[in-house]
Amino acid sequence: MARKSPEVNAGSMADIAFLLLIFFLVTTTIETDSGINRKLPPMEELIDPPVIKERNIFTVVVNKNNMILVEEKLMDLSEVRSAAVKFLDNGGGVGEEACEYCEGDKDRSSSDNPEKAIISLKNDRETDYKVYISVQNELVAAYNQLRDREFLKLYPNERMSFVEANKKYSDPRTSVKVKADLKPKLDVIKKMFPQKLSEAEPNKS
Amino acid sequence: MSKFKKKKGGDLPAISTASLPDIVFMLLFFFMVATVMRDNTLMVTNKLPAADQVQKLDKKDRVIYIYAGKPSSRYQSKYGDQPKIQLNDKFSVISDVGAYVLAERATKREELQNVLTTALKVDGETNMGLISDIKQELRKVNALKINYTTRIGDYTQNK
Numbered sequence: 001m002a003r004k005s006p007e008v009n010a011g012s013m014a015d016i017a018f019l020l021l022i023f024f025l026v027t028t029t030i031e032t033d034s035g036i037n038r039k040l041p042p043m044e045e046l047i048d049p050p051v052i053k054e055r056n057i058f059t060v061v062v063n064k065n066n067m068i069l070v071e072e073k074l075m076d077l078s079e080v081r082s083a084a085v086k087f088l089d090n091g092g093g094v095g096e097e098a099c100e101y102c103e104g105d106k107d108r109s110s111s112d113n114p115e116k117a118i119i120s121l122k123n124d125r126e127t128d129y130k131v132y133i134s135v136q137n138e139l140v141a142a143y144n145q146l147r148d149r150e151f152l153k154l155y156p157n158e159r160m161s162f163v164e165a166n167k168k169y170s171d172p173r174t175s176v177k178v179k180a181d182l183k184p185k186l187d188v189i190k191k192m193f194p195q196k197l198s199e200a201e202p203n204k205s
Numbered sequence: 206m207s208k209f210k211k212k213k214g215g216d217l218p219a220i221s222t223a224s225l226p227d228i229v230f231m232l233l234f235f236f237m238v239a240t241v242m243r244d245n246t247l248m249v250t251n252k253l254p255a256a257d258q259v260q261k262l263d264k265k266d267r268v269i270y271i272y273a274g275k276p277s278s279r280y281q282s283k284y285g286d287q288p289k290i291q292l293n294d295k296f297s298v299i300s301d302v303g304a305y306v307l308a309e310r311a312t313k314r315e316e317l318q319n320v321l322t323t324a325l326k327v328d329g330e331t332n333m334g335l336i337s338d339i340k341q342e343l344r345k346v347n348a349l350k351i352n353y354t355t356r357i358g359d360y361t362q363n364k
Contacts, residue, residue: 010226017229024236033268033324034259035354043344062333077360125334129327130254132336133353134360137256144258170261202337 036136038199055109056116058087062135064126077134084142086110088117088193101150101192114146114193122200139197146193155185162189249274249291254329255358262352263322269309269348271302273335274328288331290339299335302342310348322350329363 060080061069068075070083091102093112102113111117119139123132144163151162158165168174169182251274262268272291276284280296289296292305310318323343327336343351356362 010223013226014222014229017226017233021229021233021236024233024240028236028240033262033326033352033354034357035262035324035352036256036258037260037322037350037352040340040344040349040351042347042349123333123337125332125337127333128329129331129333129336130329130363132333133254133256133329133355134363136353137258137355137360140258167261199340201341202333 058119062123062127064124066131080138118196253356255362256355269323299338303346324352326354
């Protein structure tokens with residue numbers, strides 16, 4: 001008869017596991033980075049740059065003292081968003097260029113319609129990055145505000161805003177069916193308020 | 206002889222700790238799976254600016270990271286306190302950015318090479334000149350999708 005082998009003491013197993021657990025606890029960073037997505041213009045210059053009317057351009061300049069000039073007027077960062085919304089939503093065009101869904105002032109000296117409206121962001125080489133990001137953030141917020149409004153107006157049954165819908169669309173957990181349903185709706189809104197934000201090369205100083 | 210004999214003695218049996226390792230292992234596996242090891246040691250200060258209109262970054266394997274900022278205090282004696290670019294584990298100059306992006310792109314799987322995003326993790330105190338130079342380099346190598354990585358928060362925190 002085989003001799004009964006002595007049982008291995010498993011009492012220290014918990015200690016070992018705890019040690020490993022604490023190691024992984026400390027090294028874990030459950031981080032998902034987030035930020036403002038941008039697309040850079042390709043390098044090749046357009047041979048024939050399209051002519052853009054002055055009233056369709058909304059110039060934002062951040063100078064080296066981190067002061068913000070919007071359409072040549074000094075402005076506080078907190079006012080940038082509403083100024084951008086006012087410009088984008090103006091819809092001053094007539095005839096073919098009219099904008100049916102705009103709720104702005106229909107001022108002839110401001111943008112014709114959101115599709116034509118371009119925001120041009122210019123900075124100095126000595127501008128602080130954080131100020132630049134704040135301005136970018138406010139301009140994106142202006143677009144999002146208008147997109148939210150139109151999304152709620154057109155698709156009240158979705159019971160969410162454009163930003164939420166966009167987040168849901170890019171969430172990998174969302175089913176294919178829901179995505180296919182959301183995509184055309186998002187595209188419609190994106191076409192109504194296309195994000196035309198140009199980042200000019202900075203001034204040499 | 207009764208089958209259902211009452212146990213003698215009323216003292217409580219000791220709670221078995223035999224399942225303790227199992228519980229701990231379960232937690233262990235969770236954290237092992239959830240862990241993302243930091244692959245770069247930061248050599249620059251990296252206080253990201255705050256923004257609230259943010260979108261989530263793509264999956265890790267589709268992102269190329271570029272760090273920039275002032276060198277951390279222990280590197281300042283050697284590298285000075287002017288903002289610098291950090292690629293992988295070393296300080297670099299502007300002209301290296303293009304080559305770095307191309308090299309990183311080559312290591313990614315072929316089907317991902319067209320959908321790569323370049324994440325700029327830049328300290329808030331950096332001057333825009335450096336960032337513009339990086340953007341120019343990225344345009345040269347046709348890496349046009351960029352992401353200004355930020356903290357989530359209100360812009361008033363950027364004071």
